[in-house]
Amino acid sequence: MKVKIYPDFIQHNEVTIPPSKSFAHRAIICASLSEGVSKLEHIDYSEDILATINAVKVLGAKVEMYDTYLYIQGVTSIKPIGNTVEVNESGSTLRFMIPIFALAGFPIRFVGKPRLFQRPLYPYNPFIHIEYHENEIVVCGYKSFNDIQLDGNVSSQFISGFLFALPFMNQDTFIEINPPFESKSYVAMTMDVLNRFQVEIQYVNEHCILVKGNQRYRATKMKIEGDYSQLAFFATLGLLNDDMKVKGVSHTTLQGDRAFLDIIQRMNGQYQVIEDGYLFCKSHLKSCDIDLANCPDLGPILMVLASKAEGATTIYNAGRLRIKESDRIFAMEEELKKLYVDIESDESTIYIRGSFQYNGDCILDSHNDHRVVMALSILATTLNKPVMIEHAEAIKKSYPSFFDDLKALGISIEIYT
Structure with a gap:
């Protein structure tokens, strides 16, 4: 065009x-992981948001889409109904969903446009088994680790990705962020949305976050801001x-x-x-x-x-x-x-x-x-x-x-x- x-x-x-694409990604993911049915209002179906909707459907969430709002029936455990996730060119979808699908118990393929896989994913490598192929990756589960350490100047999306997944772990996890901690506001946004779905995340200090294990997401109603x-x-x-x-x-x-x-x-x-x-x-x-x-x-x-x-x-x-x-x-x-x-x-x-x-x-x-x-x-x-x-x-x-x-x-x- x-x-x-x-x-x-x-x-x-x-x-x-x-509506804010950043808020919408986070709300859709949290709703898909929640007990019950969530209603998300003020939704705009851009290609990136459609990619996240597609991903949560593979998780097993049921999504009903209307002109400006949607209903999501969430899942309470990570048991995907498929093994391939099409993420188009959405970096947010890919980075947010990798730690979640790593809990699946079997390999999950992520496919998308070539440029997407030229963008960094290496911060996940010490913690998640990822196979890299041309225009796709395969996520094969978690490696053994106690706590997580990430550089704060690559992308806050890696921190947010773990924040979505770690509440499903059996143990508490500390995420330590090596300074400089850039785009901290996006992590605050993730924590705000998680809190609306009754998931507790807390700062231990300005560079350390505690994520408690064995938590449950709870469905809610949320309007996405501009x-x-x-x-x-x-x-x-x-x-x-x-x-x-x-x-x-x-x-x-x-x-x-x-x-x-x-x-x-x-x-x-x-x-x-x-x-x-x-x-x-x-x-x-x-x-x-x-x-x-x-x-x-x-x-x-x-x-x-x-x-x-x-x-x-x-x-x-x-x-x-x-x-x-x-x-x-x-x-x-x-x-x-x-x-x-x-x-x-x-x-x-x-x-x-x-x-x-x-x-x-x-x-x-x-x-x-x-x-x-x-x-x-x-x-x-x-x-x-x-x-x-x-x-x-x-x-x-x-x-x-x-x-x-x-x-x-x-x-x-x-x-x-």
Whole structure:
């Protein structure tokens, strides 16, 4: 799919953000492991969420899907009804489900798109028997261990994966996290969702978590809150294009991507708190240094903001962007240079000197990455001439209605399939 986006001003200035993919993954998994039937409200069926739904069905959970909500009848023991799990390109699904399926008692195949298996899984190797093959892995059960030690700067998803599975163990387990402990907010989110399903997890100290064994998940009703990583795209539209009300998010969220609000404040971005969201106002942005350690998903859209800010911006601790759906540093640098953005990078740091005017009139590529598509699309509305973005279907991974929502605001978009 290709999209042609024309420079345009917002005609309608309000959008409601879709549900948090991070919360939805966690809630679906917890519901699938619970006694009883859970109801999860405010669900958006992106490709990643469908991958997690598929995985819990293999666990034996029964899922009834409706337009914006679903019911899940959970399982009380890990006895999968199949031996193959299709995870498409969802890193969250794969990393969260490996420790759970390792309890199955027989080998489980995980299959998906090639790029997914280029992303790190090695933190599981000391604890779980995993066979690595081309475009698939086979999980063969747990190795013998007492406690778990993980590096805190690879991905918090490995910590969360164990948090889901260890309550089924017969013994208590300590998870020790070697500093630096990055993306700690995502672990807090996992613990919050587990608590809603009556699973007890507690910190012993800031780098050690105790997971008690022989626990039972209990079904509950939960509404998934709006996604701050998606808020960032439309907030940026408001800051660069015209004032924008972004609604459907919690002001008290645990989502790490809420850091976007602090970052734009430091960039002179103006916003107001309103009921159910925020009003983002067109602003004269200024450069600042940005630490991406705890909010890597914001990387692409922050590069867009930096390209339109006065002065030189440095984005550091960004190395994990290189192991996402694409190498996001390379992808964004390559595409922004087509627009003559002054951008350079090394392994984990990005340097951008902003300008207020870019021409457009070129063909950009998504690198098959949903966040790259959306970031470039927002920037496209501010250019002097239209651009074409190729492989724009990547949005289906997290936000299938993104272009519909953008068009509803009055942005001129042509879609070619």
